[in-house]
Amino acid sequence: MTTFNYAGQALDYTKMINRHGSPYDRGAADSYYNRPIRPHYYPEGSYHGEEVTELTDEELADYLRGYEDNERAGDHKDWS
Numbered sequence: 001m002t003t004f005n006y007a008g009q010a011l012d013y014t015k016m017i018n019r020h021g022s023p024y025d026r027g028a029a030d031s032y033y034n035r036p037i038r039p040h041y042y043p044e045g046s047y048h049g050e051e052v053t054e055l056t057d058e059e060l061a062d063y064l065r066g067y068e069d070n071e072r073a074g075d076h077k078d079w080s
Contacts, residue, residue, distance in 0.1 A: 021046040023059040027066030033077050039063045 019025060021042035029046075030038060039060050040053045055063065070076075 021048065023055060023063035024066035027063040027068075028070040029066075031067045031070035032075055037064070037067055 021044065023039070023041040025046065026041045027037075027039070030036070039055050040051050041055070041059065041063065042048055042051055052059075
């Protein structure tokens with residue numbers, strides 16, 4: 001499935017959501033755990049290698065898309 005990021009660039013949605021540590025994945029995870037928006041990602045996979053906090057416009061758009069997609073889905077960790 002192809003979707004478009006906020007910059008209007010075509011993205012393979014399936015690859016975005018399946019790659020652990022990607023900006024999209026980290027945004028979705030932050031939303032899921034009710035964490036505040038803090039754009040970052042891990043190029044070598046979640047919590048592997050160095051965390052990247054200076055994102056390109058495209059990476060930032062992907063992070064925010066992951067966060068917003070999860071917010072719209074209402075999928076949050078139940079801490080009870």
